[in-house]
Amino acid sequence: MAYSNLIDNLTNVRGITYHDDYLYYAFGDGESVIARMPANAVTQISTGNGVSFLTGALRDINSASGYEIRRTTATQVAGMGFGSKQARFVPLPGVASLEEISADSLIDLDWASAQTSFSDNGAFAQQQFCxxxxxxxxxVLNPGQTIYHYAKLRIYTDNGVKIDWATYRFDIEPSKISAGLGDIRDLFVVDNRIYLSIDMQGLGMLGYVERTTDGYKPQYSLDVIQVSGVLDNPQQLASDGGAGMFVVAQDKLWWIQPELKQFEVVGGLTNGVAVVFKQVDGVKTVYVADDNGIYALDVSQFDFGNGADDPPVPLVLPAPTFEFDEGVIPGFLAWADEAQTNLLIADRNNNRILRLDLASGEFSDEVSTEAASPWGVARVNDNRFYVGCETEIDLYERILLVQEGVHALGIGLIPFQYINGLGLADTSSAPGYYFSQYTQGLPFGGTLSLQVNHGLCRTNGISYFTVHLENLNLATSRQISESFVDLRWGEQNGGFGFWPATTAGPKYPIRAEDELWYNAHLGAKISTFAADTGTNLLRVVFYNSDNQVVDELEQFILIDNTVYHTKLFLPRIGSNGQPPDAGVYPTLECGCLTFASKDDLLELDFAAWHPQGVGNYYVNIYRSGNIANLAQVGPVSSYEQLNTKSTTAAANPIRVGHIVGDCDIANVTIRVSAPSRVTNGYGWVQLGAWSQLSFTLLMGTLTHTPWAGEP
Structure with missing residues (x-):
């Protein structure tokens, strides 16, 4: 992993957000300003084609508010500015098109001898390039250095003198894009607006500023337009995927459709600070954090469609679904992966970022922010994140540990030297490295990303390589030839200069340096299937341009694409102090199970298994939230084996009262899950399973009232 500082000497950094290849954030005490910086060092910021350039004309070729060049005479173009700030020109003779001029070459020209004007005695009757x-x-990032943008320019005659150009920036310098606005807590970028969770001189609200000028350094309106009622200490924002937003504010979570309606979703939070939202197969879940932990709230049935004057009844706040350890003071939440299976949480008190595996409920340390107190994380992709701390902005990258002198590096983030003799990923000898806590080793599955040291391969004269996979259990083998798509620097006109390109086998090329912007070591993608399950021999053969073998890797890898399984039965309830009969399961009546006394004994049967016996199961019982005393974790079995849960965490027999508490009637959910512990080298392959039952526990006898009904 790599953790580095990008910008320091800031104050009150908030609202760190990644949007459309730019990082947005707010900073400043009292009167925060919004700033943004490009995520990529090379960015195309302006293009033009066929633009008239008459004598005396001024032209903006930098997408800025001013002008950079002027046609001073019929034969001359001059740079705007004064002294060292005047634009400079370097002629490019022998060039036939702009496409021949690479962006990278511009910065390396002889600028020491550049001139403040560019001339052609033929008045540009023949095309000229510079x-x-x-x-x-x-x-700002490197005091003492000067920032320049670079353009390639074509001047020619076509029914008058015209110009074509493409202009690039080669820096990630931040730019202020707003005036001081108030105490900004979070921001959300959509179209030409930036929505703000903000306190304006003691008045908390959701508001927005609107873009007033475009270009690489846009500007936004001076005033914040309020689109909500008053909010008490508003903090993180989250889109609902449509026209609404969730805002967490002190003790409440609000849903707001700007300028139209505002509903309280849940109350009772203790210093509520963070919120994220996801929707899967119609199930809408909001994750909210306060001082106590993270609450997973199912808002699928919350009636967001009600009129503004008819708000729905707020949800009842349950116990935290995921409780924080003592000493954790949460900042904002962020998704750790595209699949939204893990959350990242800023721990402001312990200067670290935590990772929460939603399937298992396990918290783990992701990265230390050292002396800086973190407030939030902005995800670029599953392996690159910006971290907003109180006084600085940092970059965190999950990168492969590169072994020197080897051509084939590993699978995903797992170096080949950390794949053991059984073919399992085992990084336990490198504490703190990815997956190092899984000392038993992890099998591989899904799509595997083969990592190659392209730079070393080029140095050693390697031109391409082939990939072979042999299943030793089945005595079958195949050569990998499937294609994969990656982003490359394209320099095409329009957009930001990056384009998707397809690479395919069976002869995978050693890639050029300028093709590795997005994935520095990616060489091939290997899709594995259920038929590949077992011990496999991975073979990578490297060739030079004469088709001679230069190097070869052979590595055992254990592939396991078999799925986990779970099974769950309704709880068995005893009577008169006697345990319930084994193997005799009740049936629901009107969605209810009845009991006579809260002291009645209760037992729960379930099963969780995986052919290799890898991983753990998790049993949770919920009544408005997770009942921690009844949670259970254990190893999955290698076959369908029935387990019985009959005791609490304190080793006492489970009684109905442990579930219903002081209530005589309670809605209950029981869940058993077996999250996948098969890796693709980056994260978990989604092979896990879960079973869930929901019902009402009711004291006494269930009554029925006939209803004739209507057709």
Whole structure:
């Protein structure tokens, strides 16, 4: 992993958000300003084609508010600005098109001898090419350095003199894009608006600012437009995937459709601070954090469609679904992966980012922020994150540990030297590295990303490689030839200069340095299937341009694409102090189970298994929240084996009262899950299973009233 500081000496950093290749954030005490910085060091910011360039004309080729070049005479173009800030020109003779001029080559030209003008005695009757260096500002990230943008320019005659150009920035310098607005807590970018969770001189609200100018350094309106009622200490925002937003504010979670309606979703939070939302197969879940933990709230039945004057009844706040350890003070939440199976939580008190596996409920340390107190994380992809701390912005990257001198590096984030003789990923000898807590080793599955040291391969004259997979259990083998799509720097006109490109086998190329912007070591994708389950021999053969073998890797890997299984039965309830009969299960009547006394004994039968016996099962019983005293964790079996849960965490017999508490009637959910512990080298392959039962526990006898009804 790599953790580095990008910007320091800030104050009150909030609202860190990644949107459309830019990082947005707010900073400043009292009167926060919004800033943004590009995620990529090379960004195309302006293009033009066939733009008239008459004598005396000024042109903006930098998507800025001013002008960078002027046609001073019929034969001359001059740079705008004064002294060292005047635009400079380098002629490019012998060039036939802009496409021949790579963006990377612009910065390496002889700018020491560049001129403040560019001339052609033929008045540009024949096309001419040059490079232009445009002064921007002094560097914020590297004091003492100057920031320039670079353009490639074509001047030609076609019914008058015209110009084509493409302009690039080669920096990730931040730019302020708003005035001081108030105490910003969070922001959300959508179209031409930035929505803000903000306190304006003691008045908390949801509001927005609107874009007033475009370009690489846009500006937003001076005033915040309020679109909600007053909010008490508003904090994190989350989109509902449509026109609404969730806002957590002190003791409440609100849902707001800007300027239209505002509903309380749940109350009773203790210093509520964070919220994220996800929707899977119609199930809408909001995850909310306060001082006590994280609550998973099913809002699928919450009536967001009610009129503004007819708010739905707020939900009842349950106990935390995932409780924090003592000493944790939460900041904001963020999704750790595209599949939304893990959450990242800023722990402001212990200067760290935590990871929460939603399937298992396990918290783990993701990365330390050292001396800085973190507030939030912005995810770029599953392996690259920005971290917003109180006084700085940092970059956290999950990167492969590269072994020196080897061509084939590993699978995903797992180096080949950490795959043991059984073919299992085992990083336990490297404490703190990915998956190091799983000392028993992990099998592989899903789509595997083969990592190759392309730079070393080029140095050693390797041109391509082939990939072979042999299943030793079945004595079958195949050569990998499937294609994969990656992002590459394309320099095409329009957009931001990145384009998807397809790479295919069976002869996978050693990739050029400028093709590795998104995935520095990716060489091939290997899709594995249920038929590959077992011990496999992975063979990677490297060749030079004469088709001679230069190097070869052979590595055992254990592939397991078999799924987990779970089974769950309704709880058995005894009577008169006697335990319930084994194997005799009740049936629901009107969705209810009845009991006579809260002291009645209760037992729960379930099963969780996986052919290799890898991983754990988790049993949870919920009544408005997880009942921690009844939770249970244990190893899955290698076959369908019935388990009986009959005791609490304190080793006392389970009684109905442990579930219903002081209530005589309670809605109960029981869940057994077996999350996947098969890795693709980056995270978990989704092979897990879960079973769930929901019902009402009712004291006494269930009564029935006939209803004739209507057709």
């Amino acid at each position: 490079a232009v260096r445009i002064y921007i500002d002094d560097s």
